[in-house]
Amino acid sequence: MTLRYSQDHEYVRLEGAVGTIGISRYxxxxxxxxVFVELPQVGASVTRGDEVAVxxxxxxxxxxxxxxxxxxxxxxxxxxDEPGLINTDPVAxxxxxxxxxxxxxxxxxxxxEAAYADHTA
Amino acid sequence: MGDTxxxxxxxxxxxxRHVALGGRMVDFAxxxxxxxxxxxxxxxxxxxxxxxxxxxxxxxxxxxxxxxHATTVGWLEKVVPADxxxxxxxxxxxxxxxxxxxxxEDDLIVTRPAEGYAEDGVMFAVVNxxxxxxxxxxLQRVFEGELRAEMRPDLALIALQGPKAAGVLADLTDxxxxxxxxxxxxxxxxxxxxxxxxxxxxxxxxxxxxxxxxDAVALFDLLIAHPAVEPAGLGARxxxxxxxxxxxxxxxxxxxxxxxxxxxLFSMGRERRKTGGFAGFEAIGxxxxxxxxxxxxxxxxxxxxxxxxxAELLDESxxxxxxxxxxxxxxxxxxxxxxxxxxxxxxxxxxxxSAAVRGKIIPGQVVRTxxxxxxxxxxxxx
Numbered sequence: 144m145t146l147r148y149s150q151d152h153e154y155v156r157l158e159g160a161v162g163t164i165g166i167s168r169y170x171x172x173x174x175x176x177x178v179f180v181e182l183p184q185v186g187a188s189v190t191r192g193d194e195v196a197v198x199x200x201x202x203x204x205x206x207x208x209x210x211x212x213x214x215x216x217x218x219x220x221x222x223x224d225e226p227g228l229i230n231t232d233p234v235a236x237x238x239x240x241x242x243x244x245x246x247x248x249x250x251x252x253x254x255x256e257a258a259y260a261d262h263t264a
Numbered sequence: 265m266g267d268t269x270x271x272x273x274x275x276x277x278x279x280x281r282h283v284a285l286g287g288r289m290v291d292f293a294x295x296x297x298x299x300x301x302x303x304x305x306x307x308x309x310x311x312x313x314x315x316x317x318x319x320x321x322x323x324x325x326x327x328x329x330x331x332x333h334a335t336t337v338g339w340l341e342k343v344v345p346a347d348x349x350x351x352x353x354x355x356x357x358x359x360x361x362x363x364x365x366x367x368x369e370d371d372l373i374v375t376r377p378a379e380g381y382a383e384d385g386v387m388f389a390v391v392n393x394x395x396x397x398x399x400x401x402x403l404q405r406v407f408e409g410e411l412r413a414e415m416r417p418d419l420a421l422i423a424l425q426g427p428k429a430a431g432v433l434a435d436l437t438d439x440x441x442x443x444x445x446x447x448x449x450x451x452x453x454x455x456x457x458x459x460x461x462x463x464x465x466x467x468x469x470x471x472x473x474x475x476x477x478x479d480a481v482a483l484f485d486l487l488i489a490h491p492a493v494e495p496a497g498l499g500a501r502x503x504x505x506x507x508x509x510x511x512x513x514x515x516x517x518x519x520x521x522x523x524x525x526x527x528x529l530f531s532m533g534r535e536r537r538k539t540g541g542f543a544g545f546e547a548i549g550x551x552x553x554x555x556x557x558x559x560x561x562x563x564x565x566x567x568x569x570x571x572x573x574x575a576e577l578l579d580e581s582x583x584x585x586x587x588x589x590x591x592x593x594x595x596x597x598x599x600x601x602x603x604x605x606x607x608x609x610x611x612x613x614x615x616x617x618s619a620a621v622r623g624k625i626i627p628g629q630v631v632r633t634x635x636x637x638x639x640x641x642x643x644x645x646x
Contacts, residue, residue, distance in 0.1 A: 175305075175499070176306075176595075178593040179568045181569070199569070201592060204570070
């Protein structure tokens with residue numbers, strides 16, 4: 144399953160029309176211990192670049208932007224009790240929300256693994 | 265999201281050690297210092313359970329020299345409200361440096377050197393790194409050339425903090441046996457001459473070790489080699505001091521805050537609160553007799569969402585009654601805590617106070633500080 148990344152270090156994993164979004168391994172390392180996640184409302188319609196969630200570490204609060212436009216269809220409720228999943232397993236159990244993607248072209252325009260590796264080098 | 269890599273920053277003698285241990289270096293008071301190594305929460309917990317090593321060499325180490333104790337103290341007491349005259353050799357006292365309006369220019373610890381370590385009339389002080397040049401200029405103006413004050417940039421400062429700190433040092437010296445909280449003595453550690461204070465900024469038992477810059481790496485290596493000791497950075501230092509209810513200068517107190525509003529009555533001598541004779545006493549005496557308009561309090565919030573510096577504090581009717589000056593997630597309590605200033609009539613423990621964060625109201629209440637009980641080891645002076 145391929146991941147694509149935004150400039151702001153969110154990843155998107157696309158399955159059919161639904162994109163699963165979280166923050167990259169690099170981003171969680173930079174943030175440090177995550178202690179709280181503010182999740183978006185299911186049903187909300189968002190535009191690429193909108194601030195949709197906030198991930199808070201001991202150190203700081205960090206906004207999470209929608210890397211693609213669409214409708215929020217699911218949020219990871221597990222993060223309420225286990226925000227540390229973002230540190231331990233950012234690209235699987237630590238996902239944050241899912242978007243039904245309006246335009247898969249937006250997904251295609253995001254960075255692939257190689258481009259993202261360059262971006263964070 | 266990442267930290268800006270520090271450029272043109274001053275380095276402490278331990279810079280290479282921080283980098284070698286994987287420290288993430290940031291700008292702090294103009295110095296390149298590690299915000300973390302393994303992670304803030306892990307370092308925080310290790311400090312509460314074992315012992316952590318902190319490089320605090322950015323702090324200003326000052327030496328005052330006058331002809332005798334009474335004369336030196338006389339000059340210092342013009343601008344600090346603590347009773348320094350009664351300090352026995354080796355004893356230390358936390359206090360504040362005041363301006364004419366009663367505002368706090370800095371907070372500091374003043375030490376009367378241990379018997380035989382320095383001549384009578386010599387006093388030491390440790391001040392905040394970001395304020396050290398300012399403090400020295402201010403003090404030199406106050407002293408009118410009558411009391412010598414000098415900075416010691418040739419000295420490093422290493423803090424060993426945590427319940428196992430005393431045991432780690434006991435393997436190297438017997439100087440700690442008689443030393444209680446806020447007492448100091450010279451000690452030779454692995455052949456290195458140091459001046460040891462039982463004090464710190466974490467709420468734990470622990471020591472601050474002053475020594476020549478040239479010896480800092482050797483002592484750091486000696487202490488870090490102990491299996492109980494891990495390095496800790498500025499992030500853990502901040503979360504530890506917040507849990508301990510200790511103020512951070514420039515945040516929890518400033519040139520505009522007086523020690524009464526800042527809930528720092530203990531920084532002032534009991535008698536001196538009545539007799540004055542220090543800068544700003546007019547304003548401070550008034551705050552003491554009439555009560556301050558606002559007061560620094562500790563607040564514990566419900567849930568997990570951190571309430572950080574700058575957040576507005578609200579009373580039960582939703583009125584703004586103050587703001588947060590330091591706040592975050594307390595790793596020991598696994599809860600959000602903060603310090604802030606509220607209207608003085610709302611400063612009692614149990615008072616409901618909420619905070620506004622990104623449009624959301626987070627309920628909480630005023631609690632006594634420290635948030636986490638301190639574990640200082642007190643001993644009577646000999």
